[in-house]
Amino acid sequence: FYVKTHIKRLASLGEYKGDLGALTIDVSFDKKKKKITVSDKGIGMTADEIKKYINQIAFSGASEFVEKYKDKADEQQIIGHFGLGFYSAFMVAKKVEIQSLSREEGAEPAHWICDGETEFEIKKGNKKERGTDIILHIAEDSEEFLEENRLQGILDKYSKFLPIPIRFGQKEEQVEDGEDKEGKKKYKTVKVDNIINNTDPLWTKSPNDLKDEDYLAFYKELYPFAEDPLFWIHLNVDYPFNLTGILYFPKLKKNFEFQKNKIQLYSRQVFITDEVKDIVPDFLQLLHGVIDSPDIPLNVSRSYLQSDSNVKKINGYITKKVADKLGELYKKDRKSYESKWSDIGVFVKYGLISEDKFEEKAKEFVLVKSIVGTYYLSLIHI
Numbered sequence: 001f002y003v004k005t006h007i008k009r010l011a012s013l014g015e016y017k018g019d020l021g022a023l024t025i026d027v028s029f030d031k032k033k034k035k036i037t038v039s040d041k042g043i044g045m046t047a048d049e050i051k052k053y054i055n056q057i058a059f060s061g062a063s064e065f066v067e068k069y070k071d072k073a074d075e076q077q078i079i080g081h082f083g084l085g086f087y088s089a090f091m092v093a094k095k096v097e098i099q100s101l102s103r104e105e106g107a108e109p110a111h112w113i114c115d116g117e118t119e120f121e122i123k124k125g126n127k128k129e130r131g132t133d134i135i136l137h138i139a140e141d142s143e144e145f146l147e148e149n150r151l152q153g154i155l156d157k158y159s160k161f162l163p164i165p166i167r168f169g170q171k172e173e174q175v176e177d178g179e180d181k182e183g184k185k186k187y188k189t190v191k192v193d194n195i196i197n198n199t200d201p202l203w204t205k206s207p208n209d210l211k212d213e214d215y216l217a218f219y220k221e222l223y224p225f226a227e228d229p230l231f232w233i234h235l236n237v238d239y240p241f242n243l244t245g246i247l248y249f250p251k252l253k254k255n256f257e258f259q260k261n262k263i264q265l266y267s268r269q270v271f272i273t274d275e276v277k278d279i280v281p282d283f284l285q286l287l288h289g290v291i292d293s294p295d296i297p298l299n300v301s302r303s304y305l306q307s308d309s310n311v312k313k314i315n316g317y318i319t320k321k322v323a324d325k326l327g328e329l330y331k332k333d334r335k336s337y338e339s340k341w342s343d344i345g346v347f348v349k350y351g352l353i354s355e356d357k358f359e360e361k362a363k364e365f366v367l368v369k370s371i372v373g374t375y376y377l378s379l380i381h382i
Helices: 003-014 048-054 062-070 084-091 139-145 149-157 212-222 310-331 334-352 358-361
Strands: 025-030 035-040 091-099 110-114 119-126 130-137 164-180 187-196 231-237 243-250 264-265 271-275 288-292 368-370 376-377
Touching: 025 149, 025 271, 035 271, 048 091, 048 110, 084 091, 130 139, 139 149, 149 164, 212 231, 212 243, 212 376, 231 310, 243 310, 310 334, 310 358, 334 358, 334 368
Parallel strands: 025 164, 264 288
Antiparallel strands: 025 035, 035 130, 091 110, 091 130, 110 119, 164 187, 231 243, 243 288, 264 271, 368 376
């Protein structure tokens, strides 16, 4: 999915002079032929490059690409774009084919075929345009992935905010079609490209350019069936670590259940996990939203996060931002703050007993409720 970013990078560096053209990635499937195809118009590969980057698993293509261009740009944009992930295709496919045509002038198209064993076949391909097609021949025990809804669900979860448009066939939409005799608007059904991802998500924008309606609309995009949140915090820092994101304080039902895994972690808009333990303090695990950081270390499988200095700094930064926001809300409009206390009090009280840094600030906005319903600043402040 990610070699598309390389062609743009090479063009910006003057390494590729051709026409970039449309850089949309296409995902399609053929249920009868039991195939899933992913097609791009990226840098493509020669036969030698396929052998090097696909067959020599132990060789890190990302490292070589970074080394070559490390003095010309931000090499972190490349990490993760090559690697072992390709071979996960054999978890669902009995055979995988690659049809590719390199960006290099005069390159010959290459066709790679492998059934997951150590043997493979590579020969001249038939691709006419720059880019790569990856064809998965789905195994009998994985035919569920040939269902449109199943594929749509996977794409929605893992590719929802990728920076390159991803097209999954077409969908029907209602558009205006003039008026009837009574002057009422008429509509007709048309087919349009089914672009499954938002390439410009809200957290990548400046908070100064956004309104409350923007934040609420994005919340609905993340959680279509949830009530509007109480408030939100826009994270945006580039030193001493890179971190962007939006955290929402949700309304908690009186008989609420502790639902974790609502915060999604991304790295440059690539979904990593919804397990954010260690990154987000435990008392804030009930928050909703997204966090995006290229500075959080990941293991090769991306299945868990490793604790290091950046993670600890990010954890501390989020704690501080939440405390500052709560303090601001308390001072700015105490009545509104009191009306939200039944929801936010859960977070604040938990934070008091679990996070020393939060406790220091929370003393200024911890409330207690009298038997007659009046709120007072807690004696812990004294």
